[in-house]
Amino acid sequence: MxxxxxxxAELHAPFTHQELILREALGLAxxxxxxxxxxxxxxxxxxxxxxxxxxxxxxxxxxxAADRALAxxxxxxxxxxxxxxxxxxx
Amino acid sequence: xxxxxxxxxxxxxxxxxxxxxxxxxxLLREAASRALDDARLSYADVDAVVxxxxxxxxxxxxxxxxxxxDALGAAGKPMLRVHTAGSVGGSTAIVAASLIxxxxxxxxxxxxxxxxSESNAMWxxxxxxxxxxxxxxxxxxxxxxxxxxxxxxxDAPEDTGIRVALKDRLNALxxxxxxxxxxxxxFEQVAxxxxxxxxxxxxxxxxxxxxxxAMVLAREDALTDTEHPPAWVRATAMxxxxxxxxxxxxxxxxxxxxxxxxxxxxAGISNPRREIDCAEIYVPFSWFEPMWMENFGFSPEGEGWxxxxxxxxxxxxxxxxxxxxxxxxxxxxxxxxMLRFAEAAMQVRGQAGEHxxxxxxxxxxxxxxxxxxxxxxxxxxxxxx
Numbered sequence: 001m002x003x004x005x006x007x008x009a010e011l012h013a014p015f016t017h018q019e020l021i022l023r024e025a026l027g028l029a030x031x032x033x034x035x036x037x038x039x040x041x042x043x044x045x046x047x048x049x050x051x052x053x054x055x056x057x058x059x060x061x062x063x064x065a066a067d068r069a070l071a072x073x074x075x076x077x078x079x080x081x082x083x084x085x086x087x088x089x090x
Numbered sequence: 091x092x093x094x095x096x097x098x099x100x101x102x103x104x105x106x107x108x109x110x111x112x113x114x115x116x117l118l119r120e121a122a123s124r125a126l127d128d129a130r131l132s133y134a135d136v137d138a139v140v141x142x143x144x145x146x147x148x149x150x151x152x153x154x155x156x157x158x159x160d161a162l163g164a165a166g167k168p169m170l171r172v173h174t175a176g177s178v179g180g181s182t183a184i185v186a187a188s189l190i191x192x193x194x195x196x197x198x199x200x201x202x203x204x205x206x207s208e209s210n211a212m213w214x215x216x217x218x219x220x221x222x223x224x225x226x227x228x229x230x231x232x233x234x235x236x237x238x239x240x241x242x243x244x245d246a247p248e249d250t251g252i253r254v255a256l257k258d259r260l261n262a263l264x265x266x267x268x269x270x271x272x273x274x275x276x277f278e279q280v281a282x283x284x285x286x287x288x289x290x291x292x293x294x295x296x297x298x299x300x301x302x303x304a305m306v307l308a309r310e311d312a313l314t315d316t317e318h319p320p321a322w323v324r325a326t327a328m329x330x331x332x333x334x335x336x337x338x339x340x341x342x343x344x345x346x347x348x349x350x351x352x353x354x355x356x357a358g359i360s361n362p363r364r365e366i367d368c369a370e371i372y373v374p375f376s377w378f379e380p381m382w383m384e385n386f387g388f389s390p391e392g393e394g395w396x397x398x399x400x401x402x403x404x405x406x407x408x409x410x411x412x413x414x415x416x417x418x419x420x421x422x423x424x425x426x427x428m429l430r431f432a433e434a435a436m437q438v439r440g441q442a443g444e445h446x447x448x449x450x451x452x453x454x455x456x457x458x459x460x461x462x463x464x465x466x467x468x469x470x471x472x473x474x475x
Contacts, residue, residue: 076153080156081156
């Protein structure tokens with residue numbers, strides 16, 4: 001994140017408190033749009049929920065809605081495993 | 091160009107029916123610590139951990155990678171879990187090797203395991219899954235008709251399987267880690283053991299084991315000053331196919347033939363029987379030795395049994411197979427594939443002890459899983475190439 005801001009972040013947070021923890025841990029600014037897709041609270045096909053975050057972030061870039069987007073995937077009730085990727089338009 | 095990958099540390103547990111002296115994390119740590127000791131490294135020197143095991147139902151612990159992370163020194167590091175049924179130990183090693191070859195990491199610890207005493211694998215394999223063929227009565231019930239089909243096709247002598255089992259059980263006596271050891275084993279004992287799933291007798295069958303295997307893989311510029319030289323990963327290959335489809339040859343699956351073809355092409359091998367010094371292959375039921383000899387191109391179709399019969403696959407034959415005693419002697423399912431890959435590496439590193447093949451420099455490790463549908467294989471060499 002040190003390299004610059006993101007417009008959108010898709011966070012894999014099946015429980016609301018996890019979104020708060022992740023916002024802080026990832027240093028997301030207050031104006032970053034979080035989970036425009038509705039996130040895992042809106043649809044949670046378990047093992048696919050993380051991949052969907054990456055797909056949703058990519059879709060925002062493809063549609064022109066964002067230049068730079070962050071996607072996050074996790075496993076475990078205590079956010080034990082975490083994957084973060086940043087996607088950019090051409 | 092891909093980075094070169096070498097095996098610089100190998101460790102395994104003592105395998106037995108019930109390792110109730112250790113917890114599941116303790117079992118993995120026993121193998122991982124031995125591999126790190128062999129590599130002269132500590133957990134802190136590893137960049138990432140790749141683990142593999144068979145279905146979670148085999149212990150009844152869902153997603154065990156989460157609670158195993160700490161015991162394997164993976165806290166704060168990338169950790170990946172691989173799952174391809176019985177071939178998983180092999181494919182786990184291949185995923186770990188690919189992280190080195192792709193230049194992502196310098197050193198990767200890879201571990202595979204099963205603690206079968208925690209649950210009941212035969213029950214776990216008998217659960218009816220909607221829209222899928224039920225395996226019913228475990229792996230033996232599934233594979234015995236395929237062996238019958240092989241016997242009919244090849245006209246192999248009825249005692250071929252007994253000879254394979256006797257050979258592997260004699261080899262196991264030379265392996266300090268093997269689960270099953272029968273010091274006075276002979277042909278008659280195997281032949282007279284109870285028939286479980288005709289034509290598979292009790293002593294032609296793999297055991298249910300607790301055990302783990304681990305390897306440390308390193309990039310060429312991250313080698314350590316180890317007692318044994320590195321085993322260079324010359325080639326890896328994986329192939330998959332569905333369990334059922336019209337016209338599928340389950341005795342000699344296309345996925346296995348394709349896996350072997352890619353492996354030999356990548357390794358620059360044109361005559362595997364002559365060029366490869368020894369092979370450690372996944373033989374959970376005795377008859378799969380001749381079946382996989384044919385599938386992996388070591389013999390013409392229908393003639394794999396002759397290799398067993400003529401003693402070619404014995405420890406002193408021209409292509410020793412399953413020097414460690416194989417899956418027939420130790421079967422911690424998830425680890426069984428990695429044990430094959432590790433044995434191949436031990437051979438070319440010259441660290442196989444009493445079951446060492448003199449002068450082995452090119453060795454094949456093989457694993458298969460599911461309904462003979464997942465194949466993983468690698469060729470390791472004492473030479474960097």
